Amino acid sequence: MNKLNKAVILGCNYYIGLSTIRCLGVNGIHTVAVDYAGADTYGAESKYCSEQLIAPHYKKETKAFVQFLKEYASKENEKPVLIPCHDSYVEVIDEYLDELKESYLIPQTKKGLYSQVMNKEALHALAMEKGMLVPETVRVNEENFFEKIDTIIKYPCIVKPTDSPTFVATFRRKIFKVHNKEELEEALAKAEKAGLEVIVQRIIPGFDDHMYTFDAYLNQDSKVTHWVTCQKHRQYPINFGASVYTEQKYVPELYEIGAKFLEEIGFKGFAEIEFKKDADTGKYYLIEINARITNLNNLLYKVGVNFPYITYRELTGSPLPPKAVKEDKNRVFWYAYEDMLAIKGYIRTGQLTKGEVFKSLFKKKAYAIWDWQDPKPGMIFFRKTAGKMLKRK
Template identity: 65%
Template sequence: MKNKAVVLGANYYIGLSTIRCLGVHDVHVAAVDYSWDGAYGLESKYCSEALIGPHYKEDPEGLLSFLIDYSKRQDHTPVLIPTADPYVEFVDAYLPELREHFLIPQKEQGLYTKIMDKGTLHTLASQHGVAVPETVNVYQENFVEKVEEMMDYPCLVKPVDSPAFVSKFRRKLFKVYNKEELIEKVNLAKESNIEVIVQRIIPGFDDHMYTFDAYLNQDSKVTHWVTCQKLRQFPINYGASVYTQQKHVPELYELGAKFLEGIGYKGFAEIEFKKDAQTGRYYLIEINVRITNLNHLLYKTGINIPWITYRELIGEPLDPKAVEEDKNMVFWYAYEDLLAVREYIKTGQLSIKQVITSYFRPKAPAIWDPKDPKPAMAFGKKMFGLVKGKVIKRS
């Protein structure tokens, strides 16, 4: 392959999976991170070049120059793939400049950010006939009364900009049980200059969470897709996938494809839906516009998103494909799943028997790969260091 692939982010398993999905097809992968420390994806045998550049938040202009300088040294235009939300925000902010030197699916600057923003996303969804949970803007007058009129407690205080919220509070949202907690958490967010909204909780356990994962070509048409069902997440109830199965749900295609094609989206996107346990209706919760946590599961079921992206951008698109059967395979991020299982059992949401029974299935591990073991070893070393540090700190 003449065109190199530049993967942004190597300190998490999403970046690692992206590197592997391209490397197995002999693509020259240049992985970029801001530090060697903890960037276990750089240890992959499929990583052709390990590049340490400026930090996306501390020096975005420096990172832009770093990437452009790299591209100028290449004989063919590289494909650029961000694997974390902050990198997506960076790409969106400098999309015109980056598109002069890289192959990138999206052409419309601001669309990535608009979709990641919960407020504008809900407006878009409503315009295209997709249900979203009842939502209240905390900056409107008498917002507390509005919340109590539209929904019951408990309810959710959610960020408009998820990366900033997670960076500050180390969680995805606040769950509040009364008026006092609602006001407290909203004020806490305001003090940190983080915009939030209040949202109704859609009834149903974590296995009522589903995903529609799709790739849209440059004509904004879905060419590849698969649907999945979450079984466990961490933090429990309102976290990221840690144990998720591929599950064919045709209705999600009808909802998801119509919406993404309607807004003129290009490239990969993952829509998270929650199925109302009382009504059976699917509600759009959020959209990930970077490679998903479940990427290795999608690959194992026959949908290699990084490779699909790469091939289309170099002008050699793959034939359309959808996974329209249940393959009985699960994605497993063992480290956080074990933490989640402890909490599920502790809170009585799952029994030990239910957990043990769930493990007897073919798995797509987040990190471990017998053909590429070094990243898992580096991850283990990182975890050992963290545990050792905590023990020393306590003693």
Template identity: 70%
Template sequence: MNNKAVILGNNYYIGLSAIRSLGVHGVHTVAVDYSEEDRYGAASKYCSEKIIVPHYKNDTEGFIQALIDYAKKQDQKPVLIPCHDTYLEVIDANLPKIKEYYLIPQTEQGLASKVMNKDTLHALAVEHGVRVPETVRIHEPNFKERVEEEIKFPCLVKPFDSPSFVATFRKKIFKVHNMEELEEAINKAKEANLEVFVQRIIPGFDDHMYTFDAYLNQDGKVTHWTTCQKLRQYPINFGASVYTIQKYTPELFDIGSKFLEAIHYKGFAEIEFKKDEETGEFYLIEINARITNFNHLLYKVGLNFPYITYREMIGKPLEPKALTDTTNRAFWYGYEDFLAVKDYIKSGQLKTSEVMKSFFRPKAYAIWSWKDPKPAFTFMKTRVGKLFGGRK
């Protein structure tokens, strides 16, 4: 296997997990970042090479050119694996140019951005008969009346462009409880030049969040898949997974595979669903078009999606595989889960006894590894440094 794997974004544990998932099979991994700061994923013993490139947003042209220049020096086309939404957006916008030099599963320019954008994803879902939460756009006629009658309070103010919203507000959504809060949230978004819409909250605690994780080959067919259930998120209720279990939920394959194949998606995707606690129906919430937060859990249960991607891209695809058992293994990001647990207990959503029971499951850690401990030490060193640095 002479093709290198170029991993974009190693200042978060998704990049670290991708490096480990590939490096364990002897793949030459290249950590690509715009800064040395917080780059703990590149500290892995499975990282073969590290390079710094221009910032993907501040100097997009320079970033793309740096990737191309690197690829030109290689004997074989590298496989490109973005591990953050913002990297993915830039790659998608420049897909034809990048694909001349890199192996990338997606063939249709704009499709990744379309499924990441809440507005276009909503339209796609409706077009293909997939259930989505009721939504009202702020410029629609009778906006306020429709919110009060169809959406009802409390409700969510969500962005069309999630990466930009998260970068600005450090949260995924605004939860509002009345018209005054709604207007305030809309004004905040306007001031930041971000478009938003209003959406109904599907009833159910955080353990009603499920995922369908799948790989679609170059024929646009699902070849590898499993399903998971989130148990805790941070920030609580509307955040990223910090404690998730693999759990077989066959209905999600029926919905998810049909939808992804219908829109001609290729490569890895994770569809996030919420199960309505009153009706039992699943609603599509969002799609991650890059390696997921709990990739290490998927690796532990036998689905190594970065390697599945790599092998198909170099023309040596792995045998199809579906995980149709419940292993009950959990993904755990302890650093943020402790913060989440504190908030769950404080708000009365969880009891200490319930939390304690969960820790007895076999776990896949976000950062820690006995075989590869350096990234965890590097991570903790930077966190301690920031903690004491902030007290000066």
């Protein structure tokens, strides 16, 4: 196998970038960590990180950032593989896809598709076109808006951004949950003031353990070659946040729904579809798609499917044989720091008992950050977190 191609990882100030570096470095791949600042990039402190680059800011200096990447690649004998670990990097890649593909190996070939599946309103329309179930949605500019909220959506409901990265950066949350007309008007006013487009959706009934993921890799023929399904147990912020305690769980229905959809839209590369199972009907609703490596990456690796390496091998001309995890491995992804915060919230609101939480903690773990074979990033993260807690006190 040719290992002359480097892997350029965008965004290593979070554990997604760290796990991507480890998944590639453990296989002898030269990894290049790219960030816009050197501080707090604990992913680059991994022993598997071969090189670290500080680039112009991807949003404040987008053209300079793209030029930086191109200039780096121009000095290489072989095209590097480009792997984004944050939505904002995916947006840049999509916007400059034709330009970047001249310098890098990137799985996606259809410009605009990344943005389409990341935009909540565009994804909603695409999913409906393909016969997927999606939560009932009302757009802010529709006629009889509040009447439709009362009759179709009902309270409580969620105000959801079409552009998640910008919304999260602005409000430090993924959605607004509102319980009445007054709260809805307030949420819409906040979004309008920030210049952000939002939609209003029905909340699919069911606790957080009704959230599932279908994680898959699609080759250059847009065929699913590798896949794993998982079940969330806890999120932070609770109920509408990111996974902090998620278990690999074989759910064949998710393959039947998810693979068909991704193949029909011509997707290539890694994607994670989030579903919610309706507690009343048992049907699965598409919630969102992540078009880049996700926070479950270490869990997927631990159960036998190394998505960053699968990406690297296919793009460099030596694809790995297809694989799916069709049994329960009884292993969970655990981001301990945020899970402790989540647990407080679940117990305070009566959604979980202390006994239920205690019992859950005895499963085999795939840690978000800690690795006995690569301890330095974990120690740096611990020191940083401890310092913040001491300052608060």
